[in-house]
Amino acid sequence: MIRKRAATIIDVAKQANVSIGTVSNVLNHAANVSEKTKRKVEEAIGILSYSPNDAARSIRTGRTHSIGIVVPDIMNEYYAKTIQALMDAAYKENYTALITCFKNRPQYEEKLLNMLIDRRVEAIGIMGGVEDNELVKEVAQKVPVLLIDRRIEGSGLSAVQFDNCSALMEMVAVLKEAGYRKIGYMSETLAMTNIADRYQGFLQAMKGNGLAVDESCVWLSKDLQLEKNQNGYKLMKKILNERKRSELPEVLLTSSDLIAVGVMDAVKEAGFRIPHDIGIVGFDNITLSNHTFPTLTTVEQDMETIGKTSWDVIRQLMKRRTKIVHEITLEQGLVFRDSCKLPERIKNR
Amino acid sequence: MIRKRAATIIDVAKQANVSIGTVSNVLNHAANVSEKTKRKVEEAIGILSYSPNDAARSIRTGRTHSIGIVVPDIMNEYYAKTIQALMDAAYKENYTALITCFKNRPQYEEKLLNMLIDRRVEAIGIMGGVEDNELVKEVAQKVPVLLIDRRIEGSGLSAVQFDNCSALMEMVAVLKEAGYRKIGYMSETLAMTNIADRYQGFLQAMKGNGLAVDESCVWLSKDLQLEKNQNGYKLMKKILNERKRSELPEVLLTSSDLIAVGVMDAVKEAGFRIPHDIGIVGFDNITLSNHTFPTLTTVEQDMETIGKTSWDVIRQLMKRRTKIVHEITLEQGLVFRDSCKLPERIKNR
């Protein structure tokens, strides 16, 4: 079987014995077309199983009805759910989202962004680590950019973010109330604002609550950006090998549920009990966190909401050629489960 | 700030004082262009920060360098990882994958497929439930289609699949060896071949091992297609409410880890112990399955491999205008963990 060349608007016009302008009018539900010719055209379209070529259309109209999304990867449920919500919202308004993943490899980022620009996406949403802020600003000269779950200080770029700092401050306050004093912290490096904000919240809260930060219990590692689960496990295993029990924190805050789960595996493997010997706190509230043993105390980020909100803002950004800056901050929520020793009165909040 | 109109090849030609044909030649690393004019052109490109318009290019060349992927959703890790592997492979050869999710809503499927055709993707990979086989066949008239993790009998369409039937036969044999007799089965309905094959494998193996299928312990529910976790929990809860313990299976096979995890929650909530009172088996081997309590016995599907293989086949399909049929079958693997009572000799296999 040989696939036929796709029919064009010219073929349809010939088949229906009308001009291509008329076919175009039918296609676009435009200008009064008589019922009769409309039927003729539609019949011809059916016979030839014609479908309009979007590229040709977009070259004329100057619009592509597509947006670009840049994320580290889609394998992390946090990204997957956010993107899904954003895509769904866009799709309902006949926009297609081009998803691109750069796996935290800087050399990919530029290539991906250029690809999106070549495709003339009408806006770009950037989630996570495009590390080269200058690059992002250049891109924003050409096409509206929305930063999702991050920001670039002083760039005048729109952003939808969570209030990471507050969430961590609350969490630390609760841990203190629960009797914890020696609070450890494990995170990817602080390149992204969302991650940095959490750490700031941690530091502020420790200070505010009169607790000392034990620097030997703070681990910031670049490895934790990807394969968080695996790398969290490895890092914790190494820590447990090197230290005596008294040198461990009483509770360990982490910047991701996946990291937390890896850490828990290492801890359990070393024969410690959670939360009896050490408490663990995650971040994201992915499905996994409610099914680990013990279940994981964490910070909930509402992916549905950030995804939808991002689309709303992107739509605003596309509307006008003049630039306006949107800054939206969403609240997170604390989820108390069994991986920390918490009094009932706290759990029931 | 007002965003400028994007520069075109004409602008570049003017800026560099050459013809647009020459600019095009530089862009496409084509025909001998003298070093000097090349530099002139590149400089002009820099000054205007010109980027070529893919739509215009594709309308001339007839190629879009993009493929379409259709999946139920990207929130299930099984789909997410497969797509990621496929996207990565495609990306390395300068192809972009347009990901579309139809959420098992039939009315979406046609719209999505048309959208992909309008965008003139050079091939389409379909994973999971596009239910209308006729629709798929029509699409395949226009553009090469690869079925991923499913097939359409007698359609002459290429497919990359797992050997689901064999995997289930092996699993049943192992369960029998472990002493299980009353084996239950919980799955989404059998609309898709991958799901149907598993059930066939189950039936065959039961027969082959001289075990009776207790039909009261077979649940096939449409609800389990989406939100598998939630809906698995609900279904199991209902079952536990309605039955005495003696009416439950000794071990329950499920068609997805997410379903299995929901089931385990319901079982534990009802006060039963796993695997002491009832064994549970999942399917997919997503990250979650190694962290539940108890950890989940399951069937591993190598997402990396099916994703990459799918790209390899898609590339083949795009190469020629004559149709050739590819049928590739991949092996799965059994993963023995703590959610079933299994003798050590089996676990160590």
Next chain:
DNA sequence: CTGAAAGCGCTTACAG
């Protein structure tokens, strides 16, 4: 209500 024609931003033979 319908058609003829210009033009969107490119690539591709073809001259020179």
Next chain:
DNA sequence: CTGAAAGCGCTTACAG
């Protein structure tokens, strides 16, 4: 090595 011109498949004023 470089340029002029045709043409890809559409939409959009503009006549009639």
